[in-house]
Amino acid sequence: xxxxxxxxxxxxxxxxxxxxxxxxxxxxxxxxxxxxxxxxxxxxxxxxxxxxxxxxxxxxxxxxxxxxxxxxxxxxxxxxxxxxxxxxxxxxxxxxxxxxxxxxxxxxxxxxxxxxxxxxxxxxxxxxxxxxxxxxxxxxxxxxxxxxxxxxxxxxxxxxxxxxxxxxxxxxxxxxxxxxxxxxxxxxxxxxxxxxxxxxxxxxxxxxxxxxxxxxxxxxxxxxxxxxxxxxxxxxxxxxxxxxxxxxxxxxxxxxxxxxxxxxxxxxxxxxxxxxxxxxxxxxxxxxxxxxxxxxxxxxxxxxxxxxxxxxxxxxxxxxxxxxxxxxxxxxxxxxxxxxxxxxxxxxxxxxxxxxxxxxxxxxxxxxxxxxxxxxxxxxxxxxxxxxxxxxxxxx
Amino acid sequence: xxxxxxxxxxxxxxxxxxxxxxxxxxxxxxxxxxxxxxxxxxxxxxxxxxxxxxxxxxxxxxxxxxxxxxxxxxxxxxxxxxxxxxxxxxxxxxxxxxxxxxxxxxxxxxxxxxxxxxxxxxxxxxxxxxxxxxxxxxxxxxxxxxxxxxxxxxxxxxxxxxxxxxxxxxxxxxxxxxxxxxxxxxxxxxxxxxxxxxxxxxxxxxxxxxxxxxxxxxxxxxxxxxxxxxxxxxxxxxxxxxxxxxxxxxxxxxxxxxxxxxxxxxxxxxxxxxxxxxxxxxxxxxxxxxxxxxxxxxxxxxxxxxxxxxxxxxxxxxxxxxxxxxxxxxxxxxxxxxxxxxxxxxxxxxxxxxxxxxxxxxxxxxxxxxxxxxxxxxxxxxxxxxxxxxxxxxxx
Numbered sequence: 175x176x177x178x179x180x181x182x183x184x185x186x187x188x189x190x191x192x193x194x195x196x197x198x199x200x201x202x203x204x205x206x207x208x209x210x211x212x213x214x215x216x217x218x219x220x221x222x223x224x225x226x227x228x229x230x231x232x233x234x235x236x237x238x239x240x241x242x243x244x245x246x247x248x249x250x251x252x253x254x255x256x257x258x259x260x261x262x263x264x265x266x267x268x269x270x271x272x273x274x275x276x277x278x279x280x281x282x283x284x285x286x287x288x289x290x291x292x293x294x295x296x297x298x299x300x301x302x303x304x305x306x307x308x309x310x311x312x313x314x315x316x317x318x319x320x321x322x323x324x325x326x327x328x329x330x331x332x333x334x335x336x337x338x339x340x341x342x343x344x345x346x347x348x349x350x351x352x353x354x355x356x357x358x359x360x361x362x363x364x365x366x367x368x369x370x371x372x373x374x375x376x377x378x379x380x381x382x383x384x385x386x387x388x389x390x391x392x393x394x395x396x397x398x399x400x401x402x403x404x405x406x407x408x409x410x411x412x413x414x415x416x417x418x419x420x421x422x423x424x425x426x427x428x429x430x431x432x433x434x435x436x437x438x439x440x441x442x443x444x445x446x447x448x449x450x451x452x453x454x455x456x457x458x459x460x461x462x463x464x465x466x467x468x469x470x471x472x473x474x475x476x477x478x479x480x481x482x483x484x485x486x487x488x489x490x491x492x493x494x495x496x497x498x499x500x501x502x503x504x505x506x507x508x509x510x511x512x513x514x515x516x517x518x519x520x521x522x523x524x525x526x527x528x529x530x531x532x533x534x535x536x537x538x539x540x541x542x543x544x545x546x547x548x549x550x551x552x553x554x555x556x557x558x559x560x561x562x563x564x565x566x567x568x569x570x
Numbered sequence: 571x572x573x574x575x576x577x578x579x580x581x582x583x584x585x586x587x588x589x590x591x592x593x594x595x596x597x598x599x600x601x602x603x604x605x606x607x608x609x610x611x612x613x614x615x616x617x618x619x620x621x622x623x624x625x626x627x628x629x630x631x632x633x634x635x636x637x638x639x640x641x642x643x644x645x646x647x648x649x650x651x652x653x654x655x656x657x658x659x660x661x662x663x664x665x666x667x668x669x670x671x672x673x674x675x676x677x678x679x680x681x682x683x684x685x686x687x688x689x690x691x692x693x694x695x696x697x698x699x700x701x702x703x704x705x706x707x708x709x710x711x712x713x714x715x716x717x718x719x720x721x722x723x724x725x726x727x728x729x730x731x732x733x734x735x736x737x738x739x740x741x742x743x744x745x746x747x748x749x750x751x752x753x754x755x756x757x758x759x760x761x762x763x764x765x766x767x768x769x770x771x772x773x774x775x776x777x778x779x780x781x782x783x784x785x786x787x788x789x790x791x792x793x794x795x796x797x798x799x800x801x802x803x804x805x806x807x808x809x810x811x812x813x814x815x816x817x818x819x820x821x822x823x824x825x826x827x828x829x830x831x832x833x834x835x836x837x838x839x840x841x842x843x844x845x846x847x848x849x850x851x852x853x854x855x856x857x858x859x860x861x862x863x864x865x866x867x868x869x870x871x872x873x874x875x876x877x878x879x880x881x882x883x884x885x886x887x888x889x890x891x892x893x894x895x896x897x898x899x900x901x902x903x904x905x906x907x908x909x910x911x912x913x914x915x916x917x918x919x920x921x922x923x924x925x926x927x928x929x930x931x932x933x934x935x936x937x938x939x940x941x942x943x944x945x946x947x948x949x950x951x952x953x954x955x956x957x958x959x960x961x962x963x964x965x966x
Contacts, residue, residue, distance in 0.1 A: 393794065494808070
């Protein structure tokens with residue numbers, strides 16, 4: 175059986191307080207199976223490290239009342255989700271509850287210096303806003319493959335200048351605290367498992383359909399990253415041998431056929447040809463000269479047949495790839511997230527239809543295919559989880 | 571990081587002796603990081619359990635000479651590989667070296683009673699032959715999904731009558747020793763990692779191309795079986811929307827296009843139409859009325875263009891599925907095994923070509939695609955590994 179390396183007692187203690195809030199010493203001893211002297215020593219050490227505080231007395235369990243323990247209310251984690259075209263920053267307390275959130279457009283192709291400077295500016299703003307005095311940990315997701323061990327992006331196709339850029343090292347130095355770097359889809363999967371629809375599910379796939387397409391693989395309670403850190407990079411799986419050219423140099427990749435960029439391209443074509451009255455009207459009336467997935471979603475909601483067809487075609491293609499992955503990995507849940515998850519039920523219905531029809535019956539007998547609950551917050555939530563885990567593990 | 575649950579000291583001790591042969595007490599203490607009294611107690615207990623023996627003195631390491639310890643030479647494991655049309659049985663000693671091997675044709679569709687009776691007959695023959703007095707453990711692989719935890723096949727498509735048949739329980743009762751049941755491709759992957767080309771490789775895919783097609787997924791040092799035990803069942807992934815009908819009820823499955831059964835069908839068609847002179851000659855001269863993958867391999871070796879094309883077409887289809895799985899799982903090696911691995915270099919070259927061209931460059935930069943070293947022995951080798959692990963774990 176696969177498991178994560180059993181965490182040290184102090185890590186389990188801190189995670190318990192993070193995920194459940196204040197707990198009495200007596201219950202902590204029971205839950206962690208620690209002797210009373212051992213527990214007291216751990217608590218004393220973590221109080222001294224300013225990670226936890228004692229917080230009054232718990233309700234009686236029949237005998238003597240026990241002291242409550244909780245995470246230090248001054249704990250602050252910074253969670254950063256770098257997308258292809260945006261930066262999301264969330265500041266949380268120790269329990270990962272958001273205290274402040276910032277979002278702004280940004281082009282990842284502007285390179286690591288400029289992008290990380292924007293991140294630093296947002297975090298400086300948060301400090302000025304009084305959100306934190308000092309940060310305890312930073313978690314950041316980037317839209318490309320990452321060497322999790324080294325804390326650097328590796329050969330990221332859409333991130334020129336980022337290859338092996340020392341992201342973790344620079345953040346650690348800047349904020350004087352542990353930092354952790356992961357792929358953007360992996361942090362979404364971790365977030366969804368922490369506080370979303372995959373709560374406490376051990377084996378699931380998180381499929382992000384945004385500008386591009388990717389997959390977070392959550393197995394046996396943790397993210398599986400592959401030998402080179404690029405496991406789950408499903409956007410460049412070929413689904414049509416003679417399909418459109420992809421930015422990667424191949425043809426017919428999933429991402430070249432569906433995803434935010436492909437859908438915008440197809441929407442423009444359908445508007446210009448007049449095939450879609452809804453899209454043509456939008457393009458004519460718009461103050462901008464482009465269409466996005468949002469326009470297709472709105473068109474579909476109005477009953478525009480071409481818009482519905484575009485979504486269904488996309489769902490069929492995503493579904494065909496997922497059917498393969500379900501036969502291969504036999505997960506217990508599939509979560510659909512990312513910007514295009516907003517296309518809603520039409521998309522989901524088509525994906526489900528193909529997966530249920532094409533995968534092994536044994537693997538789909540009890541397989542929910544559901545939308546992300548956290549939506550655009552999945553990434554920062556997962557980044558905060560990773561940041562807190564790193565802080566807890568280094569508190570030895 | 572993923573790991574197997576850390577094994578207990580006695581399990582690590584027994585595995586060390588299995589994999590490396592006799593080891594001195596002093597070295598055992600060092601390797602297992604056990605204190606001298608703790609080690610002596612473990613050794614004494616395992617000698618009493620008739621699992622190990624003391625075997626003379628080791629060469630001096632400078633100080634006092636240390637006693638050698640090795641697995642009891644009377645240890646015997648039975649390893650069984652049930653195929654769709656064959657039974658392979660191997661009897662091994664504690665170090666998993668084969669002592670006797672038996673192979674006979676058998677139809678898995680004859681059901682569990684008849685098939686397991688044949689297994690029992692072969693094992694009875696081995697006992698009469700003097701191969702063993704009693705068995706210490708039995709490992710068996712079956713050609714279908716298995717609940718590893720329960721020791722039963724689950725909804726196996728080509729094994730009528732076997733669904734949830736208590737294979738492990740019956741073997742345990744029959745031989746009075748631990749038994750273990752797994753999928754046939756999983757045991758091949760385990761075997762190849764123990765004694766083949768994937769020796770000590772943690773993350774690899776073992777692709778079996780036999781009558782059907784399947785994949786053993788070896789991650790972080792262990793087989794990943796999926797939620798329902800059917801992970802790796804890649805034979806029914808659709809590779810051609812309008813391809814031939816498959817036994818599973820769908821169309822265009824990988825297995826319906828390539829694999830022993832599909833290749834035999836295509837060979838017959840090519841012989842009858844006269845498209846392949848080599849195959850037509852074989853069919854005309856043969857005492858039987860059927861062609862097999864072997865005939866296609868021989869035809870290809872003679873330069874028959876149709877035979878080469880059949881193999882290449884198959885390789886391309888397998889390669890297209892593997893390209894998807896490589897992008898998804900980012901493994902560090904792919905091993906090709908099963909009967910059709912005998913098609914050799916033409917097949918391998920085509921698979922490699924598609925995988926290297928179609929997968930993510932980062933995932934293929936350092937990805938060997940190689941043939942199984944153990945060939946038809948991969949399955950029984952893995953079954954013996956599983957049997958020994960089960961025995962070692964139960965020796966507490």
